[in-house]
Amino acid sequence: MKKSHVAFAAMAAASALVLTGCSSDAGGGGGEGGLSIDVPDVPMLEELGEGEGQVNIVAWSGFVEPAWSDQFTAETGCVVNRRVAGTSDEMVTLMRTGEYDLVSASGDASLRLIAGGDVAPINVDLIPNFGDDIVEGMKGQVYDTINGKSYGVPIGRGANILQYNSEVVTEAPTSWDVAWEADSPYAGQIIAYDAPIYIADAAVYLMATQPDLGITNPYALDETQLNAAVELLKTQNGIVSEYWSDPVAQITSFTGGTSVVGTSWEVLRKLSEDDRLKGVLPEEGSTGWSDAWMVSAESANPNCAYLWMDYTSAAEVNGQIAMNFGMAPANGAFCELNAEATAHCEEFHALDEEYFSKVWFWTTPIEQCVDGRTDVQCTNFQEWTNAWQSVKG
DSSP, X not given: OOXXXXXXXXXXXXXXXXXXXXXXXXSTTOOTTOEEEOXXXXXXXXXXXXXXXXXXXXXXTTSSOHHHHHHHHHHHOOEEEEEXXXXXXXXXXXXXXXXXXXXXXXXXXXXXXXXXXXXXXXXXXXXXXXXXXXXXXXXXXXXXXXXXXXXXXXXXXXXXXEEEETTTSOSOOOSTHHHHXXXXXXXXXXXXXXXXXXXXXHHHHHHHHOGGGOOSSTTOOOHHHHHHHHHXXXXXXXXXXXXXXXXXXXXXXXXXXXXXXEEEEHHHHHHHTOTTEEEEOOTTOEEEEEEEEEEBTTOSOHHHHHHHHHHXXXXXXXXXXXXXXXXXXXXXXXXXXXXXXXXXXXXXXXXXXXXXXXXXXXXXXXXXXXXXXXXXXXXXXHHHHHHHHHHHO
């Protein structure tokens, strides 16, 4: 399903970026206008032409299914060729082959692709369904909006919640402390996410518990702040039952009783079909993920790619993808289509911007601090990967 992250040399290009300013707010999701940095000058499609007859897509499981791809082909003549990827790193690698037109990228891959010149800016004027119905919290974000240009067409979003077994954790937690503190009563039964980007989860907790560190964005960590996050992660390493990147393994850990509290997604709790499992967005806030379609800078089928992005941005189709995967849809109009859609949107907080204001969406860490600081150098994705390896041992 999703989303583990092992770094390769992919961040080398991002490491060389020069910050000219940052217009993002310090709030949970980023801010209007995105980020201002030097990136390769990739041309944007100026006008839509005839479809080329096919579109090649790298996507998460559940994002490109026959039910709607067949309909798309019937309407446009563009045959959909899908390649399912299991990690953001795999997506980045595949997109760099030049063989794919589109990718459903998460925020921890987006900046790598933009910085590497692998994806092109999006001409939103050619995507009629990219309009007022796209929820505001998924527009103009730091992870896919660079120098005022949009590089992504929103698909959906979700929070990394604190999940717990209510038969064991009988007092409903309101804080991440049960998963991070060495004296947690659930030590040895705590599950954690297995990826370098999980360092941001530690940073979110430190923002609340160690404000003197000065962390204002969990993806903008200088060396001192990264070291503090690593120390916290090493403490947690001593009390975790296991780490997960495979959603099936995570569900099994909870339903089998190996783990009773830890990081999850709302959809995993639902898929477990285990009424004992509850979820909460803790008082400290959380990390999360926001996915968007991004078009290859070398796309051989850009017209079909744009047709696909428009087609899947329509309320009904975007909502079907969101329900199929288990996330909040990007097109808020879906929430008003029928009772089932309304219920789904309520369950996944689709229109609740207050809820998502507490969520820090995955953003590739780069040396230019995305919190706006210019007096220090922040740590990049390669450094996070090295740090994560030191945590895991």
